[in-house]
Every structure is written in C-alpha cells, then in structure tokens.
Amino acid sequence: MAFDKFRKARASMDVDLIPVMNLFVVLIPFLLLSAAFFHVGVIPTSLPSQGASSGEAAEPNLAQVTVNLQVNTDHITLSVSNDALAQEVLDQLALELPRPGDGSELPQLQAALRQIKLMYAESDTVVLLPGEGVRYKDVVTVLDAARETVEHAGEANELRTPLFPVVVLSRKV
Amino acid sequence: MAIGSLRRKRRLMTLQLTSLLDMFTIILVFLLESFQADDEDFVMHAGLELPASSARSPFKGAVNIAITTGEVLVEGAPVLTLADGAASAEALAKGQVVAITDAVKAAWDSKPRDSDELVATIQADQELPYETIDLVMRSAGFAGCFRFRLVIAKE
Numbered sequence: 001m002a003f004d005k006f007r008k009a010r011a012s013m014d015v016d017l018i019p020v021m022n023l024f025v026v027l028i029p030f031l032l033l034s035a036a037f038f039h040v041g042v043i044p045t046s047l048p049s050q051g052a053s054s055g056e057a058a059e060p061n062l063a064q065v066t067v068n069l070q071v072n073t074d075h076i077t078l079s080v081s082n083d084a085l086a087q088e089v090l091d092q093l094a095l096e097l098p099r100p101g102d103g104s105e106l107p108q109l110q111a112a113l114r115q116i117k118l119m120y121a122e123s124d125t126v127v128l129l130p131g132e133g134v135r136y137k138d139v140v141t142v143l144d145a146a147r148e149t150v151e152h153a154g155e156a157n158e159l160r161t162p163l164f165p166v167v168v169l170s171r172k173v
Numbered sequence: 174m175a176i177g178s179l180r181r182k183r184r185l186m187t188l189q190l191t192s193l194l195d196m197f198t199i200i201l202v203f204l205l206e207s208f209q210a211d212d213e214d215f216v217m218h219a220g221l222e223l224p225a226s227s228a229r230s231p232f233k234g235a236v237n238i239a240i241t242t243g244e245v246l247v248e249g250a251p252v253l254t255l256a257d258g259a260a261s262a263e264a265l266a267k268g269q270v271v272a273i274t275d276a277v278k279a280a281w282d283s284k285p286r287d288s289d290e291l292v293a294t295i296q297a298d299q300e301l302p303y304e305t306i307d308l309v310m311r312s313a314g315f316a317g318c319f320r321f322r323l324v325i326a327k328e
Contacts, residue, residue: 043325045320045323130307136306
C-alpha cells in the first residue's frame with residue numbers, strides 16, 4: 001500500500017503536455033496562413049503632368065533644381081534644370097557616366113547627386129528618361145540610387161538619407 | 174521470471190512529447206515574429222519576378238496592374254497580349270492601348286476609395302523592356318491616372 005501511494009505520487013508529478021500540444025496544433029496552421037515570407041514595397045512615381053499649365057508662372061526657386069537622368073543601355077546622362085539659373089551654372093553639374101553593366105557607375109552617380117543636393121538643398125525631384133532597350137530592373141536600380149542613400153551603421157542599423165524622393169517617369173522621344 | 178515478463182508487458186507505452194513540444198515552440202516563435210495583421214487587396218502574380226529594391230515605402234491599395242512577359246492584366250483580367258514582354262509596334266507607335274485605359278477606368282469606378290486621385294499599382298517582371306511599362310502607364314494616364322506605385326521586392 002505504501003508502495004502504491006509512492007507510485008501514484010510519482011505519476012501525478014508528470015506534466016500533462018497534451019493541452020499545450022492542442023494549443024500549438026491550432027495556432028501554428030493559423031500563423032502559417034498569415035506569415036509573410038516575401039516582403040513587397042513600393043516606389044511612388046508619377047507621369048509628367050499633362051494638365052494645362054496655369055497662366056501664372058511659378059516663382060523661380062534658386063535653391064531648387066530638377067535632376068534629369070537619361071538612362072541608356074551603355075551610359076547615363078545627368079543634367080539639371082532650373083529656369084532661374086544660368087545655363088553655364090547648370091552645365092557645370094552635368095555628367096555622363098558609362099554603364100559597364102555591373103552597376104559600378106551607381107556610386108559615382110550617387111556622389112554627383114549628393115553634391116547637387118548639398119548645393120541645392122530644397123531639390124527633391126528626379127525625372128527619369130529611360131532610352132530604348134533599357135530593362136525595368138535597371139530603371140529600378142537607378143531609381144534606388146537617385147532616391148536615397150543607405151548607409152549601414154552597424155549590424156542591424158541602416159541610415160537612410162533622402163536625395164531626390166519625388167520620381168517622375170518619362171521617356172526619351 | 175514469469176512475473177518479470179508480465180510486468181514488462183503491462184508497462185504503458187508513453188509518447189515522448191517533449192521533443193515535439195520543443196520543435197513546435199521554435200516554429201511558433203518564428204511564425205509569431207513574421208505575423209502580419211495588415212490585409213491588402215493585392216495578389217502577387219505568379220508569372221513575374223519583381224525587381225529587388227532598397228525602397229521601404231509601405232504597400233497601399235490601388236488599381237492593380239500586373240505586367241508579365243506574356244500579358245498585361247488589370248485587376249486580374251488580361252487586357253493585352255505581349256510577345257516576349259514587348260507590345261505590338263502599332264500599340265507602341267500609337268502610345269496608348271484603349272483596352273488598358275478602359276479597364277483602369279472601370280476598375281477605379283468599382284473600387285471603394287478614400288481619395289479621388291486615381292492611383293495604380295504596377296507589378297512588373299524585372300526583365301521587361303521599359304517601353305512596355307511606359308506604354309501601360311501612358312494608357313492608364315488616359316484614364317486619369319498619373320500616379321503609380323511600382324511594386325518591388327524588398328532587399
């Protein structure tokens with residue numbers, strides 16, 4: 001009898017895992033259905049404005065320029081436009097970069113855009129003009145370089161600095 | 174000896190739940206970490222591969238346009254056939270595909286919206302020539318859509 005009591009006491013100390021397993025069997029399929037294994041984002045863009053221009057011209061802003069990027073299969077042409085600035089000033093910022101195909105031109109492009117942003121801090125618009133034969137992924141890569149800079153400060157830290165976040169997609173005629 | 178063999182037969186067979194529970198706990202923690210409660214009216218099309226991008230803008234609902242290498246779909250309905258990602262020379266020369274314009278307009282009219290500005294979400298295969306995407310955007314522009322969201326895969 002004493003031995004039976006001891007045996008019963010030992011049996012009751014075991015943790016019953018069945019209810020916990022029931023909970024997991026219900027939770028895990030639910031979470032599997034809602035899990036996101038592939039994350040998507042968006043790049044906001046717009047077409048050039050096709051509305052009729054108003055009679056009053058916008059006041060020229062000397063601290064703001066519009067960057068134009070002509071993306072071709074073998075080179076990228078960077079130019080800058082502002083009605084109030086002299087053409088000689090704008091031409092000094094123009095640049096043509098060869099595209100070898102491995103993306104090595106993108107750091108140079110970003111450096112040039114950073115320089116423009118430093119000189120004209122209120123600038124925020126880039127007009128992209130892809131040429132014939134340019135692939136969509138190349139357009140997205142150039143957009144990434146033009147919209148912001150990403151610096152990795154440590155393992156999980158990213159420092160994002162906007163360059164020209166307003167994107168207008170046009171096309172060379 | 175007879176009693177010993179009888180005792181062995183009467184020993185209950187127990188299931189080892191501890192290791193199974195360990196596995197479930199790890200899976201549960203991982204799934205809880207990737208749990209997303211947002212629900213957007215957006216379906217990834219299987220026939221395309223999105224370009225990777227460092228963009229971090231969140232996804233918001235709009236008229237959904239998918240461009241694969243074989244067709245253009247507006248809200249899941251095919252409206253234009255492509256030949257290896259390229260539209261016909263006639264469509265490119267004209268600069269508009271009326272079917273896309275009408276489909277975008279109809280989709281926007283039927284969508285519950287929180288603003289009057291027509292916005293379209295474009296998911297396109299990364300290998301498509303830009304001329305095709307430009308044609309689709311311009312066709313949507315004839316429907317009054319001048320703002321677009323290019324869907325990308327986060328790097």
